[in-house]
Amino acid sequence: ATEVRLNEVVHSIFYTPQYVALHKGFFKQEGLKVELSTAWGGDKAATALMSDHADIALIGPEPSIYIYQRGADNHPINFAQLTQKAGSFLLAREPMPDFMLEDLRGKKVIGNRPGGAPEMVMEYVLRHNGIEPFEDVQINTSLDFSANAPAFKNGLGDFVQLFEPKASKLEKMGAGYVVASFGELGGKVPYTAYMACKDYIADNPEVIQKFTNAVYRAQKWTYDHSAKEIAEVIKPSFSELEDDILVKVVKRYKGQNTWAHNPILSKSELDYWQDIIMEADELDKKVDYEVIVDTKFAEEAVKNTE
Amino acid sequence: MSMFERIKAVLNKYLTKDSVTDEHGKYLKKMRLRKISINTLQILILAALIIGWQLAAKYKIVDPFITSYPSQIIKTIYEMSLNGELFKHIWVTVYETLIGFLLGATGGLVIASILWWSDYLSQIFEPFIIVLNALPKMALGPVLIIWLGNGTIAIIGMALLISIIVTIVMVYNGFKETDQNKIKLLRTLGADKFQIFKKVVLPDNLPTIFGALKVNIGLSLVGTIVGEFLVSEAGLGYLIVYGGQVFKLDLVMTSVIILSVLAGLLYYLVAWLEKKIINWEE
Amino acid sequence: MSMFERIKAVLNKYLTKDSVTDEHGKYLKKMRLRKISINTLQILILAALIIGWQLAAKYKIVDPFITSYPSQIIKTIYEMSLNGELFKHIWVTVYETLIGFLLGATGGLVIASILWWSDYLSQIFEPFIIVLNALPKMALGPVLIIWLGNGTIAIIGMALLISIIVTIVMVYNGFKETDQNKIKLLRTLGADKFQIFKKVVLPDNLPTIFGALKVNIGLSLVGTIVGEFLVSEAGLGYLIVYGGQVFKLDLVMTSVIILSVLAGLLYYLVAWLEKKIINWEE
Amino acid sequence: MNKIQFKEVGMKYHTVAEETEALKDLSFSVEENEFVSLVGPSGCGKTTALSLVSGLLSPTSGQVTIDGKRVKGIDEKVGYMLQEDYLFPWRTILDNILIGLEVKDELTAKSRQKARQLLADYGLEGFADYYPTQLSGGMRQRVALARTLIFEPEILLLDEPFSALDYHTKLTLEDEVAQILRNKEKTVVLVTHDIAEAVAMSDRVLVFTERPGSIKEEYKIDLAISGDFSTFKAREAEEFRYYFNSIWEELDVYV
């Protein structure tokens, strides 16, 4: 079997189809031996790719945009989309069934570190709903990803932006309540995608193809099965997590159509994503879709499997 | 003889055991009572900390979810022991630490020896070593990952980076300060530089070398954990990061506690080795 | 006299300056030529590293995107100096480091003094201190943020936590090993325990204390950076995190290099203070 | 009159492993203004005996008295000089001499003046503001003497005060100290390993037994010296050899 070094940005239920592919043996059936490691940060995952310590990385496309924009030659190219919605949620201290973004006015929100995808999405969503970040609403961007949930639990802020499974855990404890989903508010974005460096793709097109095939099969499988069934399959990857939380989280992500139905990353989605980054002031000029995205493998996978 | 008196007599006998005279017995009794009081207090403090923590968590004086609590930690350890997870993570960390330690110790010793050998080289590299020594190495973590990748090698590299410079500096200073008269003695016996190194400088500095190793093992562990924070799939550092990611602070606390025990054990491992090897000291 | 000979004469005069005899002149010449060769080699090595890095980046032997390169770093420093950003971040880190350092030094000194004062207390707390010393403190980072809040205080707390235990251990060991005869001397003069502490133990251990402070300042910086990794809006640690997020690796490299220089400067600050205060040593 | 008296003094040290009986039934007395030397095998309890006089330790049995009064705690009348000078490198020579007065909170312009006078007396004029490292071993030990004598103690305890000095310095200082103390009329107890030193300086030499220490033999030293006393003259006196050899044989230590 061909060995593929895969680096995921974080280890999260947000990437459920990937674990489905692993545990259902889809990669293996394609003749790939996938070595999964976790980078704990998009920057680190992309760096692993760039410094040839990983073949394929699962990250948001923004590192590939940054890297190309800053002039790297052998830059990463996104070849398969995994999620199509933002994965973070907004939690309040009390249930707010009638929550509107307007309710944030004058309040304190714990966000995420500047320049990262979660923060940029939140700022974009707020701005386009008439709430100017840092003016109408205070956002705390000083905390590490690992510290924001405990800080909120400990009394900091009125709202917090969290990923799963933290959101569900806070809810279970009664310490926070999901009042909005940035996945829903943000619309369809290529939130995470598989990418590999230009040279690697050129040298190993068959590996990329097999990999994409497996991902697509997993996406379909995930789409076709219930949260409970999915949870059972991916359980080995989340052995520390309580079963009820796992099911709840899968259900929540599935419910808002988080996972792309196929690996094709469309131009409009990327455009939208680049708008978000530009508004966050981290991008001066849009990067050409054709340069950092290659949908050839995804299209082939869809075609093959049909 | 009343029950009470009998107990007193037995106690007294135990407290004055091995005494050579009555006065010595009194002294021993005093010292042993003191020792007992110290140990009792230590246990009490430990118990107070643990029980206080447990109660504070129970009555929500501290947030049990954030700080976890002793019974929960024990439960976590128990559960993770059952499925072998715990042992796996501990082993990964120990393994990486030991490799980093061995490389750091060997490399540091070799480099220190070379610097001792050539005064010229040591003078040339002195400022570079000072800078490397002062450098906050974990800040280099992200850069290191670029060079060494995102696997075990990067983690061991981090452990090595953090530990080797200290070893070089401590051992080289020891070598340099070897008593000149001991060296003179060997020279008068016709020894060449290599013999002087092997027969005086090295054995004379074994205590210094072990001093460096004791620092080294702790730093290797720190380096491994920092490395695992940055990039990993297993190990106690991974558990801490992962626990933070999934908001499972029991896991974080459990790992931190196991980590401190591990740190103590590794230290004593080196101290034990030292005792085995330096067996001529009184 | 030819041009060449004249240059040689001037050079010779410079190389034998301050000599007291001809033989001394020869010796001085030899030593100075050696010193010059060492300095030259040091500069060459540094230049080779810098130029090598620049060229390797230029000819894509290393990926300039990832490793950045010297001219780019200088440009970054220049631009950030112009708008005052650089100075702001450096100042934040220095400020947090110094506060952590001062608290760690003072607290460590006070606790070491208490332990010296009471043998009983020191025996009780010994095992706790050993464990705390061995503990990889940065593992406690997330917990610390929860306790100390999400700002400067948490960062300073991290710096303090990392630096204080080492200070306690080093200073207490020094205090404990104060020459008993010096203490005996003061006792025969009728000094009480406090006077013994003030007039012997403390001044006698100034070199040890400064030794601890030199370690301390480095650890405080490490603690600050680790703290800034976890929670911050400014500082060199923040720049490294932010630069990584948005792939401004120039920024990361620049920060790392400034950090190294800063580490060196802080160390020399303490060394300089030591020289000022311990002015009686030959 | 007896200035110092040991009455059947016993002293035991304890450690967890063992009991060390340092002194046993030790009885002797030192008269006012007498110069007595204690010699004896290593570890026989000489230093322990001095510690008992100074009040640093209390005997486990028996009594130690000064002027007929039992010693309790540090006694103001006693000055103690150790083997090494233990000058503090961070203090100037003058401040080193004044440390005792500082401890007793008796630092006055007058006491400073006295310290300077002592320095001058001991040939150290002009060194008041030097640091100890700038002085030779002999000069340093003289400073230590001044530090002890500035209190004008009635009793002076000397624990091998010359043994860390080189031979020349040692001989010269022995003589100087003997002269100084003779003039000042002090009661002196000197501990030494150097028999010649003991004979040359003392009125009486007490030879200790092996541990537990007690008096094995006592020598009243009577040397025929013409003119002013000096230890050099003492060494040349007829009887010197006799005392030396007797004590040497009494000690008879195998090294």
Added chain:
Amino acid sequence: MNKIQFKEVGMKYHTVAEETEALKDLSFSVEENEFVSLVGPSGCGKTTALSLVSGLLSPTSGQVTIDGKRVKGIDEKVGYMLQEDYLFPWRTILDNILIGLEVKDELTAKSRQKARQLLADYGLEGFADYYPTQLSGGMRQRVALARTLIFEPEILLLDEPFSALDYHTKLTLEDEVAQILRNKEKTVVLVTHDIAEAVAMSDRVLVFTERPGSIKEEYKIDLAISGDFSTFKAREAEEFRYYFNSIWEELDVYV
């Protein structure tokens, strides 16, 4: 015949700050089997002179010869004993004695046997497998002597070998070493600060000037001793005082 000869020897040490002239125009010779002591003020170059004989250093001017041949590098004929014993605590007594042979790769069953014999000769039978920390100072210095003599060097250099010992041990060892060396017929150069030691042990005492060192005065020692020689008897000889006082005055150091 001259075993060792210094011919107008000059020795300068250099540091960046200064030049130290340790020896200047130093001329003297030592005959075969003669025992010569060097005394002189501290820092006058005595140790330097020994280093020149041993070949550890080369003179800046003049010549040092052994058996008429110029000294170049470490000379096999020379044994050197330092002030402290420098026994290595990680080696047993036997291995300490054998270290020189080990260095020269001459370790044989025979040499081991010889080492044990030396130990027995020096009253250290049964201590072969002890570690140095288990021995007293005097025993240790005797081991150091054995370590030096196992090569049977023709020349023995002793640099204050007894000065770190306590007084008893020192006197006893002086005598023992003098006896051992007399029996073995060795050429000996002893450096010491202790004039009595020099007079009691030597055939000749050379008094050095202040730095830069050269010979100031030379004393041929001739003591009337009845029966077998011993340093104790030497000290009691009539002429001992005379030599002692003359050399003392010659040195006349202010401490």
